[in-house]
Amino acid sequence: MKIPSWPAWLPYPISCLKGFVLSYAFTSTVKAQFPLQTGDSLVPIVIGAWIWVALLFSFFHWVFTSGANLLLTHLPQKPSFDNLRQHLTTWSSSKKPHWKEGLNAFIISFVTSILVSFVVFSVIPAPSRLDAYKNNSYELRQAMIQVRFALIPIGMTITSAYLYQYDLWARRRRAAKQEKRSQNSTAPTAKQKRRSSAATNLPAPNPIEQELNQLSADAGATRMRPVRQAAPEVANWYVFRSGKAEGPYTALQLWEIQKITARTKVRRGEGDWQRAGEVSELTKYLTQQ
Template identity: 35%
Template sequence: MNNWPKFLPFPASWGKGFALSSGFWLIVSFLLPGYYYYYYRFSTAYWYIIRNSDSKGAIAFAWLCQIPLFAFYHWGLTKVAEWVEIRRHNQQPTVTVSAWLHWREGIIAFLMLPAAIVMGIPAIAFLMLPLRDSSSRIVALIIGTAIASAYLYHFRFAKLLKIILKFLWIFYANLLKIFELLLVPTLTGTPFFLLTVATTEIVPQKLLPLTTFLLVISVFLSGIVGYAALQYWSAHLVNWAAKWWPTDFPGNSRIQARKAWKHNKTAASQSFVRHTTSWHLAANDTTYLIYFNLSAIVLGAIAIRLFGDPSKWSETGKEMLGCVVALVWVAQWHFWGWRREVEIASGEPSAKKRSPNRNLPAPDPVAVELNQLAAELGDVRMKPVRKPPSATKKPKSQQAQWYVFRSGKAEGPYTKRQLRDVQQITDRTKVRAGEAEWQRAGEIPELAQFLTQKK
């Protein structure tokens, strides 16, 4: 494939493109005539009397069908590849394909199909120009969409989708966190607010400022308790999810890393009142709630200064101001609040607060004792009691940080040399460094380059 033209999709991309296009348009064509075949009693006019509502249902159903269809395609091709490998090498394949990889192909096809149809409109229109009958138009739809799908597969459109979805997930996760910070004090402070409203007729007018102050303090303190309770039970939820989450499914390494945090470890052995990390996290949430309110007040004051009376603002102006405030809140939490929360929950201080001597190796007790004897004998020459970090740090190729996915579980850690000499991994063996995501060894440049070296 070295001489294959760069802008021409590979045969595998063409196969995926035609499978996606034909699977979608054939299902649509079968569903719509099937409905009108019975409704119009063998009438041939149903092709021209398709109502918009019925076509939407058929298109939505055909679109959803691509997920199980492509999962089945990938499963079948995997079984064929395993059978060929067994026949060729007379042994079972060393790498097992997880169920998630099958469903991932279906999800990629599901997300790629709308883009393929939109990008295939020019080809579809060009192919439909000389056609008159409906059957030929279905063929034109299939070919036009297949061409666009093949190029999308060829240029790794799935990676772009992954980047976009990851960005959207980070954005919406921060929005959900901000919504949580705003909602918890509202829920916990509602009883105090209702109590204040109920007692307004009883409390004298002179005590109204004091009542308002007590209401604010009560809402503030109840919000802290609500934050702490939410953090405490979220630790239990993560620990419970880590027990049944499949090893080969995405997010498993992240859940296992969260389970190893100090916050999650101590939640299993300490009560809610004594769980200090939950209260520290609640204080962090409260701090950023104050920051959010202050930033909203500042932005509102700037808007009033620039645009005048808020009552005269248009709905568009108010929505734009709300979007700006939300973006500022997201930025505050993403760049400062979340990092502080990870630092508290994991129990590891940030790198900026670490002492410069923290990473130095421990002193050699023999060298310390020899220096003491030399000092007693009057010798002022002292030997270094610490080895330089460069002498104590192992080369990267000798660090045992690699794990191998074998028989449905992770084995390791191993060094790179052990991966090659002991585990005898191939380019298709699944490996990972530390808590990273599983990848094939051939997809990791650092590991692939090491494996090509001679013993």
């Protein structure tokens, strides 16, 4: 039986848990200072709640990563604990700093509290304190405030869960791009693979003896020197093509595969780049263009 994948429109449990803790930590901090005295402002209390949420989530992140490291050191080496060990390794190896978790909590709590409060206060208007005393509707005002305090954390939980889910998706997408970029920079291209496979099938005749035979033929000699296979040459030459280094190649492969000219940039090993025409030992391997 195939297990269905997690619905794309539903946040993961970890996102819902973070949203729940953030919302109720924020609203409980504000509610603890309610009701206000006459002339008091709610703004300092809300700012304090935002800062408290940021500090709380930074502390939680430190506790979870430290706890994961501690469990990994004491977890028995049994196959039944492999899945748990994998999850703990993921938590403990997280490179996300503690302060960044707190910063995310601050931003998410700020956005969700402003958005949800605006919606709730617009849908459920409550009479002011002065109107409540004038119209003898103080109990109605208190009931409206209680309804608001019940709806705001629920709305913040739902909204922040989706924001945490988006943050998780964005971090995974960024990590996937970085991994793909690193693989593309290290993996050989199809053109390089074809070149390397062709290079392995090429014979390695001694170019000096080839030149001697050519001179003898030009002079009219009928006997040629036997061409022996040259000793294997170390492939330590690199060619600068299309903004990157290609190689390594032997000197013969520079001539037969890369078709280097006097203006081609080459280097040996980790040396400096220079024109092939400036390297004396590559003079006989240059292609005239």
